Amino acid sequence: MPKHKSKAPLASGMPAVQRNYLIKSVAHLEQDKVLLQSELDLGMILIDGARDKLEVINNKQFQLKEKLVLACHIRQDGLPRSIHHHSPTDIYKTGYWVTKMPDGSKPKAVQYEDLIDTLFSYYSNGLKDYTFESVFKAALHEKEITENPNENTLIKNRADFYRFFDENFRKHDIRAITESILKQYTQEWVNDNHPKKKLYYAYKGILKLIFDFGLDKGIVNADLPRKLKNKAYIKSCDTRKPKPEEKILSPAEIDSLIAEIRHRMTLKKWGPYYINGLAALFSIETGVRVGELCSLKWVDIKDTEIHIHSQQLVKMKNGHKSYYYDHHTKNEKGLTEEGRYFPLTSKIRSLLSEISNLQKELGIKSEYIFCNRDGEWIKKDSYISFLRRLCKSKGFKVTNNHAFRMSLNCNVFIPAGMDDPMRAALLGHSIETNLRDYTFARKGYVTEARQLLDDVRTPMGPQKIVSFTQKEKPQNTDSSAFQG
Numbered sequence: 001m002p003k004h005k006s007k008a009p010l011a012s013g014m015p016a017v018q019r020n021y022l023i024k025s026v027a028h029l030e031q032d033k034v035l036l037q038s039e040l041d042l043g044m045i046l047i048d049g050a051r052d053k054l055e056v057i058n059n060k061q062f063q064l065k066e067k068l069v070l071a072c073h074i075r076q077d078g079l080p081r082s083i084h085h086h087s088p089t090d091i092y093k094t095g096y097w098v099t100k101m102p103d104g105s106k107p108k109a110v111q112y113e114d115l116i117d118t119l120f121s122y123y124s125n126g127l128k129d130y131t132f133e134s135v136f137k138a139a140l141h142e143k144e145i146t147e148n149p150n151e152n153t154l155i156k157n158r159a160d161f162y163r164f165f166d167e168n169f170r171k172h173d174i175r176a177i178t179e180s181i182l183k184q185y186t187q188e189w190v191n192d193n194h195p196k197k198k199l200y201y202a203y204k205g206i207l208k209l210i211f212d213f214g215l216d217k218g219i220v221n222a223d224l225p226r227k228l229k230n231k232a233y234i235k236s237c238d239t240r241k242p243k244p245e246e247k248i249l250s251p252a253e254i255d256s257l258i259a260e261i262r263h264r265m266t267l268k269k270w271g272p273y274y275i276n277g278l279a280a281l282f283s284i285e286t287g288v289r290v291g292e293l294c295s296l297k298w299v300d301i302k303d304t305e306i307h308i309h310s311q312q313l314v315k316m317k318n319g320h321k322s323y324y325y326d327h328h329t330k331n332e333k334g335l336t337e338e339g340r341y342f343p344l345t346s347k348i349r350s351l352l353s354e355i356s357n358l359q360k361e362l363g364i365k366s367e368y369i370f371c372n373r374d375g376e377w378i379k380k381d382s383y384i385s386f387l388r389r390l391c392k393s394k395g396f397k398v399t400n401n402h403a404f405r406m407s408l409n410c411n412v413f414i415p416a417g418m419d420d421p422m423r424a425a426l427l428g429h430s431i432e433t434n435l436r437d438y439t440f441a442r443k444g445y446v447t448e449a450r451q452l453l454d455d456v457r458t459p460m461g462p463q464k465i466v467s468f469t470q471k472e473k474p475q476n477t478d479s480s481a482f483q484g
Helices: 016-041 048-074 112-124 132-146 149-162 179-192 197-216 230-234 251-264 277-287 290-295 346-362 380-393 402-413 420-427 430-436 445-456
Strands: 085-086 096-099 306-308 313-317 320-326 340-343
Touching: 048 112, 096 149, 112 251, 112 380, 132 149, 132 197, 132 340, 149 313, 179 197, 179 230, 197 230, 197 277, 251 277, 251 290, 251 402, 277 290, 277 380, 277 402, 290 313, 313 380, 313 430, 340 420, 346 380, 346 430, 402 420, 420 430
Parallel strands: none
Antiparallel strands: 085 096, 306 340, 313 320
């Protein structure tokens, strides 16, 4: 069979405007095929009519794909790369179509149209397929190389994607996802999970990332996430205000954790240098974030205060986590603002002295306060895992370090009379964040309120009684329960 005769492409390849137009046109025709199938399924058209229309669409798609491929599939000298038919082999009884790619690979296909499909995918966006998952990976990669995002943001985006979308949906051809398909999946997801509103908006954010990329690359031609009206789905979200027991620990629970850590330090299994436990004791007193805790150095301890100005961050490298020191805290958003300061109380000073003495006894030398016996700083994941197991062993519902920040705010700062700006400054966030996300009624607030009211009540003598004219004689009620 003779070689396929390619039309001579432009010497510099295809102009970007024309290339994008062709890509979007192919995506538009793909949507037409999806709508055609929907009409057929609903009985709106006959199968013969659908077959004729489908053939017309497929022919148009092929012509557009071939036009792009032949313009882009060129050598460095500007001449077209050969696309030819190979004679039959033991594997390919009827022969196959083959070409050589810029990277040296040689894709094959029995049908010429299938090879054009492969080449179109390569030259349109480099994707091997158009599954929802593949487009997400490509979108995340582009975000990584063009937007300079925080490593934690990329890790969260990746985790959120696999949390929100099940395996079947991830395998969907994104070009075949219609408005009704996306709405149905979203409705089932919110009904099954009843997420918080914040999580629902994170779900929408991942969809926006994917479809924005798809629109830009001409893979899809509709901004489907905009079709999702939030009101329809938020009614299935968990919008109730969190109860104190879901966010913070009571003073009694905090005391219980401290006692448990101190007890473990007396046991041979853990010993006095129970570094994660000592880190938790420090976090209870200061409300530092996990990353700030791990990166804290001895030079950050001043005469009367603690300088909190760094954090431990993590990034993925060759499939492995790599931890690094960052010179700003979370709320500084990558811009160093000299961090914040926390008072060096007598209790904190005593704890730090205890850690310092233990390190000297064990011959541990490190610039980091919370380090392992080899002097290496403790890792965020290790500390988080330790704290989760510790809290679960006590039967607590709250198992994260963030609870220490909230508990310190509610159990200590507010009762101490600290105003809003002071609380926000000590914890390293805005006043709005402190009031909205960190301020809860303390556990046992009803009992506490009753005691406060009993303390401020004064005996009411006859002279303090205000009489009102009674227009109607009240009914008799049993008030013995309130008489003493």
